[in-house]
Amino acid sequence: MVQLAHIFKKDKDKEKPNLDSSRPRTSFSASRSPSTKSPKSPTKSPAKSPSKSSKPSYFSHSRSTSSGPTNFKFSRSSRDQDTHPLNLPPDELRRRLSAMAASRDDQRSSMDIDPQEQQNGVNGKEERSPTPPPHRPTAASADEADSFKLAGNKFFKDGNYRRAIEEYNKAIEINPNSSAYLSNRAAAYMSAKQYLNALEDVQRSNELDPNNPKILHRWAKILTSLGRPQEALDVLSRVQPPASATDRAPAEKMLRAVTQAEETLAENRGVSMVIFCLDQARQGLGSSVKEPRKWTLLAAEAQLKLNNPNSIGKAQDIAISLLRENSQDPDAMMIRARAFYALGESDQALKLLKMCLGLDPDMKPAIKLLRIVQKLARTKEEGNNAFKAKDYRRAIDLWAQALEVDPSNKDMNAKILGNRAQAYINLKEYDSAIQDCTEALRLDPGYVKAMKVRAKAHGGADNWEEAIRDYKSVAENNPGEAGIAEEIRRAEFELKKSQRKDYYKILGVGKDASDQEIKKAYRKMAIQYHPDKNRDGEAGDEKFKEVGEAYETLIDSQKRAAYDNGDDLMDPSDMFGGGGGFGGGGFGGMGGMGGMGGASHVNIDPNILFNMMNGGGGGGFAQAGGNPFGGQSRGGGGFPGGGFPF
Missing domain, CATH: 1.25.40.10 (Tetratricopeptide repeat domain)
Incomplete structure (x- = not known):
């Protein structure tokens, strides 16, 4: 209704104000000429019949704007004035307005939203080119x-x-x-x-x-x-x-x-064959093509199962390359965790396993390995604490439990066996220590500590030749190993000692026997081999002399210390660069220092020599005119003839 009133108002404003109301209503159209020439005189437009016009005459009004003057054209309408909406009866007017409203509603959506503008066949404000037809080449x-x-x-x-x-x-x-x-x-x-x-x-x-x-x-x-x-x-x-x-x-x-590699790995047989099969598969790859991830994981698994330092290092390299591509790759983290665990680095393994489970809480291999690592680390640490407390038997028992947690972890088990061997040595159970070290070296042939501990155990069992062999093996394979040269010299010296008369063995006592035990053993042996009761002739006499010699040496604390230190094995020519003595003068006649009882030449460590001379029974030598054990009682004494003290 508002729209109609607006149109009617415009028509009314354009009618001449002084038109006679008795004259018929006129319709007009006003147009501005686009030309800038002088305006033409207005002409009347021919009257249109209502039957020939599709719209009422008031819709024929048009207006255009230009820079020129405005021309108006008027035409009288010959139609019936009742056709004007304002002249219609109220019922007819309402009917027409209702029809117009219904027509407008039909064009609206159910949400009463105006349809979007259509531009170039596309909805929206932006102009887009219409979709071209399918391309068909000419x-x-x-x-x-x-x-x-x-x-x-x-x-x-x-x-x-x-x-x-x-x-x-x-x-x-x-x-x-x-x-x-x-x-x-x-x-x-x-x-x-x-x-x-x-x-x-x-x-x-x-x-x-x-x-x-x-x-x-x-x-x-x-x-x-x-x-x-x-x-x-x-x-x-x-x-x-x-x-x-x-x-x-x-x-x-x-x-x-690839299939053979998978099957071999699953059956845990001939792991090196897995690597060979993967190499065969790689030959069919295109140049510069990266191998499938599945193959990479198979190769890493095979390297871990080979379980030697070189293969574990290769598995680490594979894991690192995968993590460079994706730092959140749980499979790569799992490979690296297993590598650290195989190398005995439980702390690093635990850290990575927890990261794996943070990314994939349901990763079963990570859950299983985490439990194993935690149990093994806990049991091993308890054994270490018992060892530090000198509770060696408990340490041995705890380490035995740790060895049962994961028999496949060669590196970790080798370390545990090496620790247990040291506990056995402290308990003087040398054979058990040797056995543990041998097993540790089977698991890890390059385990230097196990080789040195075994050499020590051999020495404790007086197997000095075996001890020297182990020490020299360490020196050959690890030239920079600290203190190994001194260990070899000491073992060789102990071998010399073991090859002389064993006074402890003659009396049947241990090296830590007390004076009372030595006296008791001597009485027993003296009665047994006394010439009055001896029926073995010269052999029995020789045995009786040995018993007396052993007793004389071991019952005297100074002589016993010198014997234990191997002083009787010292070769003066080695001690002083092979010279024949100090030849008189200010050092008082150590001339000759002869023979030392026929002892053979040995290489003497300077530290051993210093300890012997300064705190272990220095003093004169028998061939130089002094008591061979006399220096100790005088607080270090000197050589006869006014020589300087050591």
């Missing part, structure tokens, strides 16, 4: 595309794959739906070692020309080059007539190698 453009293809073929035959790809690109730009062009470009991509691009093209080519044998063969070759042999064989199975054995051979060889 005869001329098809010929041009073929010329690009032929040029690409020539470059391909010449081995210039980059230029071939460029020419095929031009052909495909003209006709993107040509399976031949796409297949040719796939071949060029494959020859240029761009296998992923080749795969995309050949798949699109197959969509356009399904089951084309040439395309399928090319597709299978690309898949094999990417390390996807099963998919390649699936594609070849669609070829008709069936693909030849020669065509299938590369994919079958690759698949067979």
